[in-house]
Amino acid sequence: MLTRVPGPGFAAQINLDQSRQSQFRTAAAGQKICIKFHNLEPLRSPEVVPLPLLPLEESVPHEVEEELDRKQQATRRDGAGETLTQGPMRRKKAVAPLTSCSTALVLAVLLLLFAAARAAYAPNQSFDQRSSGSKNFGGIMSSPSVGGTYQACLASLTSQGGGAAPGSDALLECVADAFEATAASTNAGVDTFFLLYAASLVFFMQTGFAMICAGCVRINNVQNTLLKNLLDACGASLGFYTVGYAFAFGGSDAAGGETTFIGTDNFFLMGVENDSFWLFQFAFCATSATIVAGTLAERCQMTAYLAYSVMLSAFVYPVVVHSVWSPNGFLSAHNPNPLWGVGMVDFAGSGVVHVTGGMTALIATKILGPRTGRFHDLRGKPLAEPTPMPGHSLALQCLGTFILWFGWYGFNSGSTLSVTTTGSYETVSHTAINTTLSAAAGCVMSLFLSTIVEEYFTGEFTFNLQYAMNGCLSGLVAVTGGCAVVESWASILIGLVAGGLYLGCSKLLVKMRIDDAVDAIPVHLVSGMWGCISVGLFAEPSLMKLVYNSDAHVGWFYSWGRGSADAVLLGCQVVGILFVFGWVLGTMAPFFWMLHYFGYLRADSLEEVVGLDIGYTGGAKPKSKDALLLDEQMDDCLREYEHRKREKAYLKKNKMKGSPIPASSVHQESLHGNSYHGRRIITPNMIESLDTTSGGGANGIGAGASVAPQDQAEVNGDISESAGAPERAV
DSSP: OEEEEEOSSOEEEEEBOGGGOOOOOOOOTTEEEEEEOOOSSOOOSOBOOOBOOOOTTSOOOHHHHHHHHHHHHHHOOOSTTOOOOOOOHHHHHHHHHHHHHHHHHHHHHHHHHHHHHHHHHSOSOOHHHHHHOSOOGGGGGGOOSHHHHHHHHHHHHHHHTTTOOOOHHHHHHHHHHHHHHHHHHHHHHHHHHHHHHHHHHHHHHHHHHHHHHHHHSOGGGHHHHHHHHHHHHHHHHHHIIIIIHHHHHTTOOTTOOOOOSSOOSOGGGTTOSOHHHHHHHHHHHHHHHHHHHHHTTTTBOHHHHHHHHHHIIIIIHHHHHHHHTSTTOTTBTTSSSOGGGTOBOOSSOIIIIIIHHHHHHHHHHHHHOOOTTTSBOTTSOBOSSOOOOOOSOHHHHHHHHHHHHHHHHHHHHGGGOOSSSTTHHHHHHHHHHHHHHHHHHHHHHHHHHHHHHHHHHHSOOOOOHHHHHHHHHHHHHHHHTTTTTSOHHHHHHHHHHHHHHHHHHHHHHHHTTOOOTTOHIIIIIIHHHHHHHHHHHHOOHHHHHHHHSOOSSOOHHHHHHTTSOOOHHHHHHHHHHHHHHHHHHHHHHHHHHHHHHTTOSBOOHHHHHHOHIIIIISOOOOOOHHHHHHHHHHHHHHHHHHHHHHHHHHHHHHHHHHOOOOOOSGGGOOOOSSBTTTTBOOOHHHHTTSOTTSOOOTTSSOTTOOOOHHHHHHHHTTHHHHHTOOOOOO
């Protein structure tokens, strides 16, 4: 809040939190400007620092700078419980580039040293040898035809036998081995292309997340949000390359071995034979890190965002992956000795990817706090009703939703990892069908349920596009865990439940005053939990046999059909969810708390109010006076429209003591009277209550209309109060 107080000279008083003190220059001849910024957190011993004010275009004279230094040095104390004032802002900014350059130089030297060590100690093995894994038979695989293969085998065996003609058995064995090697090489190439294609689809989902985040924030935070989404992919790639993949799959032994908590091999991809598998898993890792992006929108510092992205992708997420997907993980269904004989079934990552990302988002937003003005005013006082902060573009959100749906086919179907093994083509097509059905069911459920609930409580009948989009994403998240082991009708049921859970949890977050700008917590955390549990209920025996080569423990509902109440698989799913909860909470909560404690988590209060684009990317300049005037006029029109809409909903809900309103307009009911636009509203039961000596005014029903005060308050709502306009009677 800015207040101007007449007074001589140039002076400014800045009342800030100690952790966010800053200096300002302004030109105000003959005035004193008192600037106060209040965070949502209670202020701790604010400090007032008098500063000389100069015009923005003038440089600070050397004498003034020295005088300012002497004054601030005089206020410095090092006693217990006393604060230290900061040095001049201009000098602090001059040191920052030097520090950044030094840090970059040190990192560059370390990378060069690592590259030299990597080249010196790398295994003495060519790329072709480590990527092939199959025999070459002295060039026989390169033969293009049956005749060429036969001639190559004949020549090879003849040379080995000293010129003697080879026997027919040896010749046939050579030809058969050559064709088997050729088939194996072809299958490996097809599987590699399949993984690369699926990884491309999954990585393209980053575009969808970026569009949704950009559409959900206000216009002065778009560039900052897009930059953070880009940094997600960069941080995930570096973190997963250096140590993340090693922690997730390093030293994995599909044939069996010791059960481990974390991987211990293949750091920096040393010794990795299948590079396409790394790319596919990296795309999943980047997806998990991006989930948190929208939740922390409009108030998180760039440094904290990059730090958390590396931490999640390099350490936290890989441990979850190792436990559930590695053959050596203690929860893995691929472990030779799985937990309780079945392990946790999470085919494409409802728990591994989405619960991990959603739980991280919940922890981060609780520590970070809500956006300024969302649940508190600028002085930190709680608001009676949360302030809506809609995004600036539903078009971008819808585009992002379609992109995510498209990329989800690579997410789920690509988790098959191969299309050349027996039955894999059936699994790939089945997962794609289940993905489509669950997304559609979640969208329809969330849309129509929100419409029914809104009409029941308010009398208004609208279709909310944002609920429909997030319901669609909730259905996709929920079916991810069991898309390969549930039947199609079950995928529809999973999507319906996910859409309902999303809607209820989204309302619950607002009631609990947890600020989630994009509803990532109900979409990913809640729907991911339901997706894991649904596997324990709907896993079909024949599909479990096809995918996991065992049907000893199946979905609970199918166990009842077998004449038993076997809930072992359901129990494993619950244990897996609890493990993800405990691991993420135990690692990310201290991490975010440390960032918050040292002041690296939350952005400056002023930057948050004016938009992070100005503070970090230099964009989104303030609007002109004409644009602000147009916005104010538009707000007046919107307030008038909302007031009339509430009147209509009130009359529709209460039916004015049982008398229906004649149907002649939109939604089959219309306000009937002299002129709706003239604000004269007359219904048959209201005529008798009108005072015959005074007619209805343009802004009311009439002086003698008997409308109860509580009914009138219900009609008016909080529109006039929130907009600062005078109250209007109905």
